Amino acid sequence: MDARRSAQVGPTDRSPDGTLGPAAPPAAPDLLARIRWPQEDNKIPREIFTDPDLFRLEMDAVFTGPVWVLVGHESEIPRPGDYKTFSVGAIPVIVIRSADGRIGVLVNACAHRGTRLVEGPSGNVGRGGFRCIYHMWTYDTEGRLTAVSLPQDFPSDFRKEDYGLARARTETYGGAIFATFHDDAPPLRDYLAELADGLDRVLGDGALRYLGAISVIFRTNWKLYIENIYDGYHVTALHTGFQVVRLRSHGGERLVPNYERHGHLWGRSHSTPVDQLNPVLRDMSLFEVRTKPSTDHNIMVVFPSGVVTDYFDTIQMRYVVPLELDRTMIEFVFFARAEDTEEEVWHRVRQGPAVLGPAGAITLEDAAALERVQLSATARGENVVLKGTPRRFPPYRHVDEAPIRHFYQAYRRLLGFTLPSEDAPR
Numbered sequence: 319m320d321a322r323r324s325a326q327v328g329p330t331d332r333s334p335d336g337t338l339g340p341a342a343p344p345a346a347p348d349l350l351a352r353i354r355w356p357q358e359d360n361k362i363p364r365e366i367f368t369d370p371d372l373f374r375l376e377m378d379a380v381f382t383g384p385v386w387v388l389v390g391h392e393s394e395i396p397r398p399g400d401y402k403t404f405s406v407g408a409i410p411v412i413v414i415r416s417a418d419g420r421i422g423v424l425v426n427a428c429a430h431r432g433t434r435l436v437e438g439p440s441g442n443v444g445r446g447g448f449r450c451i452y453h454m455w456t457y458d459t460e461g462r463l464t465a466v467s468l469p470q471d472f473p474s475d476f477r478k479e480d481y482g483l484a485r486a487r488t489e490t491y492g493g494a495i496f497a498t499f500h501d502d503a504p505p506l507r508d509y510l511a512e513l514a515d516g517l518d519r520v521l522g523d524g525a526l527r528y529l530g531a532i533s534v535i536f537r538t539n540w541k542l543y544i545e546n547i548y549d550g551y552h553v554t555a556l557h558t559g560f561q562v563v564r565l566r567s568h569g570g571e572r573l574v575p576n577y578e579r580h581g582h583l584w585g586r587s588h589s590t591p592v593d594q595l596n597p598v599l600r601d602m603s604l605f606e607v608r609t610k611p612s613t614d615h616n617i618m619v620v621f622p623s624g625v626v627t628d629y630f631d632t633i634q635m636r637y638v639v640p641l642e643l644d645r646t647m648i649e650f651v652f653f654a655r656a657e658d659t660e661e662e663v664w665h666r667v668r669q670g671p672a673v674l675g676p677a678g679a680i681t682l683e684d685a686a687a688l689e690r691v692q693l694s695a696t697a698r699g700e701n702v703v704l705k706g707t708p709r710r711f712p713p714y715r716h717v718d719e720a721p722i723r724h725f726y727q728a729y730r731r732l733l734g735f736t737l738p739s740e741d742a743p744r
């Protein structure tokens with residue numbers, strides 16, 4: 319039996335525009351009709367942040383649709399048997415390095431009666447494998463069932479080979495680990511398209527050193543968190559924090575790799591060297607650049623829910639996990655380069671959370687804004703995207719919000735919402 323079978327989500331179908339997407343579940347047509355999405359591609363109905371049925375549909379159509387979800391980095395699980403727990407949409411998974419060193423993503427549910435096998439954020443499975451607490455079925459690092467208790471009265475045709483853990487297709491790029499539950503997801507490299515060039519800049523050859531992670535729950539819908547990354551408009555308006563840390567961008571662009579289909583984001587900007595700007599705090603040492611002469615910064619979204627970024631000396635990935643309609647967990651993960659000196663590593667350890675951690679100068683401001691957007695989403699009506707939209711296609715300026723349109727086009731394609739025609743009014 320194919321171990322992936324039970325993780326398969328619905329049949330697939332081709333939408334009228336020729337893109338692949340999961341066939342809509344039975345309730346979907348009603349739901350899609352209920353949410354009136356205007357023809358213009360720069361308008362966003364606020365119901366999509368408050369509708370519980372839509373949230374459930376998203377877990378299938380987006381997160382287990384034909385996409386690759388960023389679930390980790392190889393350096394988080396360096397030794398055989400190392401694992402971390404995660405969620406791909408509503409599916410709990412174990413991201414694991416197997417006994418022979420390969421990376422896999424297993425569904426964290428016993429093949430017998432579905433008990434969660436692993437609790438806690440991470441660990442090493444050790445020699446014993448994963449043993450389920452309920453009836454003591456045991457699995458190895460590949461998810462194969464290796465032992466069951468008291469099988470005497472099982473049907474005679476019971477075979478352990480038929481009861482491995484379900485698993486996602488897994489690929490890595492630059493050490494970043496991606497998983498998909500959908501057969502129609504293209505090879506990862508094709509999915510990433512030109513975003514791969516951006517990932518190369520931040521992730522290098524993949525030899526990053528994992529420094530640690532901090533998780534926080536934002537009281538906002540997951541889409542608001544992600545659209546905020548596509549939005550270059552708010553950066554100067556909201557973020558006084560960038561003035562405090564002396565990050566002054568004087569140019570850049572927002573690219574939308576693969577915008578015809580998946581709409582990733584690659585924002586890159588150039589800033590004035592910090593030592594040419596006046597200090598704002600008495601001690602600015604945390605925001606010095608100690609590891610690279612470059613003043614280029616990158617922020618990327620791997621659609622739908624992965625963020626990869628470098629600012630100053632901070633190398634970071636963020637994994638965005640929708641928990642509920644208005645609760646989203648963000649795991650902020652920090653890295654150093656393999657060749658860093660110990661002094662540089664400690665500088666990164668202190669700087670990363672101070673800028674881009676849950677309590678960092680920048681993140682706090684985003685949290686405040688996004689929670690307010692969520693609070694008033696019940697006001698109905700439409701949010702609107704304007705800055706940069708006279709330009710129809712990327713590249714946009716780094717201060718534009720226009721890329722948000724492409725995020726929602728990719729989203730609408732997966733959900734089955736009608737897409738605006740090319741010449742729709744905007």
Ligand code: FES
Binds near residue numbers: 431432450
């Ligand atoms: S549910 Fe896991 S062994 Fe029974």
Ligand SMILES: [Fe+2]
Binds near residue numbers: 546552553557680684
């Ligand atoms: Fe922001």
